[in-house]
Amino acid sequence: MASISLPISVDAPIPQSVAQSKTTDSSEGRRFYYVFLICLALISVPIKNLAYVVPAVFLFLELLAAERSVWRVAFLMAVFTVVSSLSLMADAFLGQAVNVPGLFLALLTYLPLFLFFGMRWDRKLGDRLFEKLMTATAWFVIVQSAIGVVQFALSRNGDAVAGTFGLLDFYLNTISIAQVYFTFTIFGMILFLMIDAKRPIAKIAIVSGLMACAIAHSGHQTIFFVASLAMFSMVQFKRMGTAVRAVAMGFFLVFLMVQIYPETWTHTREWYRKVVNDPRSAKRMVLLDSARFLAHPKNAVLGVGMGQYSSRAALITSNEYLRRQLPDVASAKSAYFSDSMISALHVFGELGEGSAISKPYFSALTILVELGPLLALACLIGILFHFRRNLEWMQSKNPQLARIGWVSCVGLLFFLLCCGIENYAEFPQAIFLPFLLYLAAQSRAAQLAIPPRDNARSSSP
Numbered sequence: 001m002a003s004i005s006l007p008i009s010v011d012a013p014i015p016q017s018v019a020q021s022k023t024t025d026s027s028e029g030r031r032f033y034y035v036f037l038i039c040l041a042l043i044s045v046p047i048k049n050l051a052y053v054v055p056a057v058f059l060f061l062e063l064l065a066a067e068r069s070v071w072r073v074a075f076l077m078a079v080f081t082v083v084s085s086l087s088l089m090a091d092a093f094l095g096q097a098v099n100v101p102g103l104f105l106a107l108l109t110y111l112p113l114f115l116f117f118g119m120r121w122d123r124k125l126g127d128r129l130f131e132k133l134m135t136a137t138a139w140f141v142i143v144q145s146a147i148g149v150v151q152f153a154l155s156r157n158g159d160a161v162a163g164t165f166g167l168l169d170f171y172l173n174t175i176s177i178a179q180v181y182f183t184f185t186i187f188g189m190i191l192f193l194m195i196d197a198k199r200p201i202a203k204i205a206i207v208s209g210l211m212a213c214a215i216a217h218s219g220h221q222t223i224f225f226v227a228s229l230a231m232f233s234m235v236q237f238k239r240m241g242t243a244v245r246a247v248a249m250g251f252f253l254v255f256l257m258v259q260i261y262p263e264t265w266t267h268t269r270e271w272y273r274k275v276v277n278d279p280r281s282a283k284r285m286v287l288l289d290s291a292r293f294l295a296h297p298k299n300a301v302l303g304v305g306m307g308q309y310s311s312r313a314a315l316i317t318s319n320e321y322l323r324r325q326l327p328d329v330a331s332a333k334s335a336y337f338s339d340s341m342i343s344a345l346h347v348f349g350e351l352g353e354g355s356a357i358s359k360p361y362f363s364a365l366t367i368l369v370e371l372g373p374l375l376a377l378a379c380l381i382g383i384l385f386h387f388r389r390n391l392e393w394m395q396s397k398n399p400q401l402a403r404i405g406w407v408s409c410v411g412l413l414f415f416l417l418c419c420g421i422e423n424y425a426e427f428p429q430a431i432f433l434p435f436l437l438y439l440a441a442q443s444r445a446a447q448l449a450i451p452p453r454d455n456a457r458s459s460s461p
Helices: 027-044 050-064 069-093 100-109 111-118 127-155 178-196 200-216 219-234 240-260 264-277 282-294 297-302 312-317 335-351 363-371 373-394 399-418 428-448 452-459
Strands: none
Touching: 027 050, 027 127, 027 428, 050 069, 050 100, 050 111, 050 428, 069 100, 069 111, 069 297, 069 363, 100 111, 100 312, 111 373, 111 428, 127 178, 127 200, 127 428, 178 200, 178 219, 178 399, 178 428, 200 219, 200 240, 219 240, 219 264, 219 399, 240 264, 264 282, 282 297, 282 335, 282 363, 297 373, 312 335, 363 373, 373 399, 399 428
16 A cells, blocks of 8 residues: 555656746647636536536546656556455455445546546646636636626525526526535635736636625635635745735625625534534434444455445435436445435435535545545645645745745645535536646646756756
8 A cells, every 4th residue: 555655746856847938838838728728618518417527528638648647647546446346345245235336437526536646746837828827717707706696686596606507507496516616616716816816807806706705605615715714824924915915805705795694603603513513413423334334444444445435426326316317227325325324315305404514425534434544544645745845835935936835725725624514526516627727836836946047957958
């Protein structure tokens, strides 16, 4: 297991060949920009579940471009599949029901996770291409926010604010989780725009995005976003202006939310009581069951297997989650799902009031139980390497590099906190565009972090 440390490229030194002139755009950078636009368009299409194929489309386009880190992603997928297959084989040998379709579907739903740990973070993005990415992102936020305001005006329902992700859900009476996808994406894009927030279009996008998220009222995301801003503003000692503006933005967001929804704090305390203190809480039920499953030696090493317990793959293939039934060949339930998740889902249906906060599945638990403590620890170590590098960049004398390090830390913490609520790690419609922007920001920082002498030498003929 020691060889599967996951942060393969996170802490590796950046080769000097990466450090081309900051003002020069590369063919690799242009390709990334066009791939980003393709993914942006696909995720914006208001077709349910289409977003699940977007990470696969991105991976395919990277393969066509002969991107070598694709093979690292494939290696990680193979390792995780082998580990999960061994777990399923052991359970099947003991006579337990296993979910084979769930294992294969999990390769698709877990793909954003594989991409995060497998793709390289040193792409060549020049000044002009980075500005074009910022501009495209700003316009996306402005347009989506305007659509969200119209949706709220027509429906008077915050859950209907979903941009094009759930374009006509309020009209067709099919409101679902698209609002959560929408707000997470907008929050992630706001962070990216904060790298260069002095541009007028970025300011307009940030304000409009905050307003749209406030009226959408995804309460847990708003609280986590403000908390993440506040935490890393406290350690941003070298650039107090950035920290002060971030705190002011957080207060502005909270002010908007409380003005639109005065009962926010009352509901927050009530949901905390229902989820944490109430013994009937579906989340408490699955936490206790998970501890019981992980007490088994096999599960403590291999996990119960991808797609076997609380992942999106397990839920989809169980025929207990989707409104439409899957054919028998594509559906199954593992013993773990039948013993725990079915009853928890029924409790959620009776007491959960449809809120994401009370759902009996969330990525922090899913990854720990399905992948096992060892692979979950490897994932955590990989994320900690990202935090360490970003914290180092926060101390840079280069203002843009310091801002990238800061917004990256805020974004990672925001994502991790959300993973304690729902299966965010398997929400490509919510996390994939922010992931691509994080990749772009990290690549930009990798260029800026190279000493000027090395930068000039590598760009010379």
